[in-house]
Amino acid sequence: MNWDWLCGSGVFTKESRGASHLLCIKLLFLGATPLVLIIFFHHLTPSDTCRHTALCKMYVWFTLLAGLAILPLFLLKTLKSLFPYLGEDCVYMLRSLRLGLRLTKYKKIKPFYSIVDCFLDAVRRNPRKTFLHFEGRAYSYEEVDKQSNQVARALQATAGLKEGDTVALFLGNEPCYVWLWLGLAKIGCPAALLNFNIRSKSLLHCFSCCGAKVLITSAELKDAVEEVLPTLQAQDISVYLLSETCNIQGINPLSDKISQASDQPLSRDLRANVNIKTTALYIYTSGTTGLPKAAVITHERLWAASFLQSVSGVTSEDVFYINLPLYHSAGFLIGMTGAIERGITIILRRKFSASQFWDDCRKHNVTVMQYIGETMRYLCNTPRKDNEKNHSVRIAIGNGVRTDVWTEFLNRFGDIKVRELYAATEGNIGFINYTSKVGVVxxxxxxxxxxxxxxxxxxxxxxxxxxxxxxxxxxxxxxxxTGLLVGKITKISPFSGYAGNQQQTEKKRLRDVLKKGDLYFNTGDLLLIDRDSFVYFQDRVGDTFRWKGENVATSEVADILTMVHCILEANVYGVKVEGHEGRIGMAAVTLKERETFDCSDTFKQVANYLPAYARPRFIRVQPCLEMTGTFKMKKVRLVEEGFNPADIKDPLYFLDPEKKAYVPLTEEIYAAIASREIKL
Incomplete structure (x- = not known):
């Protein structure tokens, strides 16, 4: 085969030149040109006898070069059809690698570089930039820094705090939450973030298990603290109120001490012993059994959680909207510390308001929002408006949203990148949906x-x-x-356990999983990975249910119910309600001999000792409770049967907050719940 063959065969004759042009163009756009012509050209021997040799070479070289230029596009198109999420996978992995290298660097450098140091760097870079906006007042990075300096000095002088001392914060969402934590972190003191909904026994338990000797609270929670004050005083606990004055003996005002303290920078030596493995926080989780447990959050975990904003595509120019409680890992770790890591502005609300949500977003040019499943549902349940897509929100980070609500949310409120994630406060494994696929974690x-x-x-x-x-x-x-998700416990992915609760810590450890002697963290959650590698959350196992974005330990609720005079035993579980996220609390109970169900007394008991989200809304009175061979209460059938009075012969009761009592659950009430006429 040679150049003469091309010319002699008539490929470049006058008559066939037009067809040759067409052939070259077809070969060019087919993308096969480079490979075909490389092989073809390799076997050609130029001949001086061919008067069209130069023209032939020109055609071949032109087609070859043009084909080579188009080949990458062809390959990309082919790869895209075979691997439609390849680009997003690569971006995610590159971001993860970069952040992993940063965390490795922080582990090695001395002195240790903490989130507090990151905040101080942001203060130096942009002292006048708004860090926090709350109820019409803006606080710059510099102002928050000075406020936290005053907090640290006041607590050192008043409470005698030193590095390593734990302080419990029993507060709602307000700016002082932020500078109280920063002030404590500047002197090396871990903070225990108490759920402001808990009361009595749960409050005392949460406080004591973290080993704190100081409790700081706000005026609106003073009554809850006063209720347990005698026990706190007996344990020699110092209680401080964020107020100028306080007339309750045993509760000391703190605001006046803070305002009088110096706002000058503190020495880094005050936290000289803090390192990547030091405890930074205690965040409470219901886990699987018993009273709330204090999950140990080290500085390593604090950094890792703060990176979730970066993984989601948040930049230093974004504005982040927090309406979830700061005692939550979502609000505090992902929201607040993530904002510090990015150096951005936070819009903080006391609590979520569906009616004011989008107005807030427009007013403050919010670009990133947080959510739980209920957030999305509440927003989708608001009356439709013409300006629903008139906002700057581009990213939503959260978890627990149903597929139908997710779809409706996007249809109503525009092209927002929903970064649904799966994680546990104390867990060592998590996922985040960095694609546009609806319904996956x-x-x-x-x-x-x-x-x-x-x-x-x-x-x-x-x-x-x-x-x-x-x-x-x-x-x-x-x-x-579907399978139970377990994460291997390693140096890179540790499980720090629960403060003061070795028994529950051990329960979360699963041994001999894939080989003898290995050790895994048991998430207690069922997930599914499909053939396209997408991860789906399926259900929670064990003795918990999740309602209103809160995990509830069924044994804790059962303990409260069995304190009611008429109730002998209680089996608590969560049931699904059509149109609602998660599972709502329900209990099957047996009554003491010759007792009838006391609707009023039962309501008083759960209202006094349980937050609203943990109260069982339905109660089923049974002659006896089904047990397993090892005397564990059976729940699967009860969960499946739900609370429909048409299907259940046992007496059923519904918690009616307006009547402040449990009332018989009729088919009319059931229908009203199903139609959402009665709001849960």
Whole structure:
């Protein structure tokens, strides 16, 4: 084969030149040109006898070069069709690698570079930039820095705080929450973030398990603290109120001490012993059983959680809207410390308001919002308006939203990147949906699994335990099969456990999973990974339910119910309600001999000792409770049967907050709940 063949065969004759042009163009756009012509050209031997040799060479070279230029586009198109999420996967992995390298650097450098140091750098870079906006008042980075200096000095002088002392914060969402924590962090003191809904026994438990000797609260929560004050005083606990004055003996005013303290910078030596493994916070979680547990949040975990904004695409120019409680890991870790890591502005609200949400976003040019599943649903339930898509929100970060609500939210409020995530406060494994796929909590990829090893294992719902083979090892779930998510406990992905609760810490550790001697963290959650590597949250196992964005331990609710005079035993569980996120509380109870169900007394008990989201809204009175062979209460059938009076013969009761009592659950009430005429 040679150049003469091209010319002699008539390829470049006058008659066929037009067809040749067309052939070259077709080859060019087919994308196969480079490969074909490279092989073809390699076998050609130029001949001086061909009068069209130069023209032939020109055609071949032109087509070859043009084809090579187009080849990358062709390959990209092919890859895109075969791997539609390749680009997003690569961006996510590159961001994760970059952030992982940063965290590795922080682990090694001395002195340790903490989130507080990151905040101080932001103060130096942009002292006048608004860090926090709350109820019409803006606070610059410099102002918040000075306020936190005053807090640190006042607590040193008044409470005698020193590095390592734990302080409990019992507060609602307000600016002082931020500078109180920063002030404590500047002197190396970890903070315990107490849920402001808890009372009595739960409040005392949460306070005591973190080992705190100081409690700081606000005026609106003074009554709750006063209720347990005798016990606190007996334990020699110092209680401080964010007020100029206080007439209650045993509660000391703190605001006057803060305002009189110096706002000058503090020495870094005051936190000289703080390192990546030091406890930064205690955040409370219901976990699977018992009273709330204090999850230990180290500085390493604090950094890792703060990176979620960066992974989601948040930049230093964004404005972040926080309406979730700051005692939550979502509001505090992802929201507040994430904002510090990015150096951005926070818009803080006391609590979520569906009616004011979008007005707030427009007023403050909010670009990033947080949500839980209920947030999205409440927003979708608001009356439609013409200006619903008139806002600057581009990213939403959160968890727990149903697919139908997610779709409706996007249809109504525009093209917002929903970054649905899966994580646990104390867990060592998580996922985030960095794609536009609706209904998933993330994607499985080799890099993620290499750095943070995890697996899904088969789980027996009836026995409430992992399925094991003849060798005593767990059985991995197949692709497309629901399984229990477990994360391998390693130096890179540790499980720090619960403060003062070794028993519950051990319960979350799962041994001999894939091989003898290995150790995994048991998330207690069922997930599914499909054949396209998308991760779906399926359900929660164990003795918890999630309602209004809060995890509720069923045993805690059962303990409160059995304090009611008429109730002998209580089996608490969560049931689904059509059109609502999560599961609402329900209890099957047995009564003491010769007792009838006391509707009023039961209401008083749950109202006095449980926050609204934890109160069982439905009660089912049974002659006896079903038990397993190991005397554990059976719940699966009860959960499946729900609360429809048409299907259940046992007496059913509904918690009516207006009547302040439990009332018989009629089919009319059930219909009103189903139609959302009665709001839960």
């Amino acid at each position: 993330g994607r499985a990829n080799f890099l993620h699994k290499k750095i943070l090893p995890y697996t899904l294992i088969k789980f027996d719902i009836e026995k409430e335990e992992p399925v094991r083979n003849a060798q005593g090892l767990c059985v991995e779930a197949a692709r497309g099969e």
